[in-house]
Amino acid sequence: MTQHDVWALGRHADVRAALRADDVLVSGRGVSLNASLNDQPSRTTLMSDGDLHLKRRKVLMKPMMPSALKEVRSQIDRLADDLVSDLLSRASFDGIADFARHLPVAVISHLVGLPEGGRERMLDWAAATFNVLGPNNARALASGPAMGDMIQYVLSVGRSELEPDGWAARIFEAGDGGAIDAEDARGLLIDYIGPSLDTTILGTGHLLHLLGSHPAEYARVLADPKLIPAAVNEALRVGSPVRGLYVASRASRRSRTRRMTCRSHRASAS
Template identity: 30%
Template sequence: MNQTATVDHFPVLDLDPFSTEFLQDPYPFHEQLREAGPVVWLSKYRVWAMARYEQVHATLKDWETYCSSAGGGLANFNKEEPWRPPSIILEADPPLHNRTRSVLQRILTRTAIEKLRAGFELEAEKLVESVLARGHIDGVMDLAEVFPLRVFPDAVGLTKEGRENLLPYANMTFNAFGPRNELFEAAFAEAETVSSWIMEQCKRESLTADGLGAQVFAAADAGEVTEKEAGMLVRSLLTAGLDTTVHGITSALYSFACFPQQWQKLREQPKMLRPAFEEVVRFQSPVQTFFRTTTREVQVGETLLQKDQKVLLFLAAANRDPRKWDNPDTFDITRRAIGHVGFGAGIHVCVGQMVARLEAESVLTALLRKVDRLELVGEPQRRLNNTLRGLSSLPLLLHKA
């Protein structure tokens, strides 16, 4: 464990939050970061870090002091060129952000998403029946990846061909929020092929007339956004609507396999499903980190942060901060997990969170009806990513109800 040094009245840690050691088991490091202080200097990358809930939540809500337009990752767009045109949702601030986000918010309202429920639930039933017949499955490859890839591209209006590019593209995007390390290089090995397919799917003529993508272009026809911006908003849907959902479903399967009594509790009270998924997101935090950039001098505790400084927000550490949560390292579906920052907070809170919740609820509802127990029958394998926390393999035995 790295030692904490104090320089000029602020704590300094010489740890690498993008190292294999950290990404495999972040929890001891999260505790060290939280206990070091409300804001910590990470000497390796020369950035500030916040891991306590109070500071992380406040920073996410204060877009005027901690902007997103200089990049949601380690790269500072005020000083260097981004690897692709910045997201006009995730990496934009008002007034641009207000204009573009309003389009997606209207398309992805709870009422609008509810129209997808029947189709999603039907597909979930079919998939669960299929995997249950086999018994032994890989929770990632046979369920958590298959379901979103089956329903979400249809909802957006993508063509059937080439959908295998969606997960590698999301993997690239979230790795790019970190440094140019081995994970970044491996993710970008096939960047040209993957990116060109994605860009093609973001064009009006590539989308079906009845999907979410077509609704984005209808907003362009109405003059709310430009044609180019509409394509970038479709790209945002593809980036945010898949990989995080895969990890969310994986996290639920893993949590309930590790804590079977919680699964039994949920089977007895299926109406607890929605708060149970919020606890999954708090407990596992599929999205671990995001960066912000200071727009002015700002005092945090006893430390003065200068303008144009990168700040790394540890969402996962905040979600297990004992200052906020009782027994934070316990998975408890009866917990009131509202207020977690697993989907972010403030004006940049995840615009696709309703879709993620619907997909997870559809799969878990089907499982609750048919599966008495999810048994872990092998060692899960981590899928390392600079931003996301998930698994590449989850060996399960499904016990029929």
């Protein structure tokens, strides 16, 4: 794309190969198309490469592994059952506001374990995180204040305010124990706050839309609930909630970075 001086990759195999080639294509110089944002210092997992990336990722992913999620499964099932009962008792409901948003906000914001004020603002911060990934257009500029608010928040939130068993508190503990650099802990909170809500909400909304617009497929899923996981994966594949991420060529000069944009078609990358 000449307008932004980037190469675009869209196929799974190409995206996968590009993301794994961190000897030539790096995330550590920023993953947005927005040069001023890329120039900001970052301590996130997404914006790191090599051993540093692996070290951060190990800590970050621990509570998201299937074995850890098993522990909270019954709570999530109960919240889902309550949501469905509530929605079925209504004459109609909004698929995004009442359905798709409900579980991510109720579950993820709770698991991350920010105090009430932070949890309420997570939706705005999550939307802003993705809005600023593209070029520096009106949408990105409008999201600047929410990004600033999120960064200010992670820099100032008190450790004692966090829920003791929450994912955010565990990041600080990993810093205390030396699994990550202690000064990385605050930056890593953004890894939980930024990418967790829009992805899950857009993915759920898209699934609903696809089932509604493909009645024959919907009937198959209704008749055989074992198909539900495949239907969820397919919705993520067909309409990726993540519109694009950008990596820079290691050889490029910082002032005029040549970037490659990767539109991921697989949520499993997360």
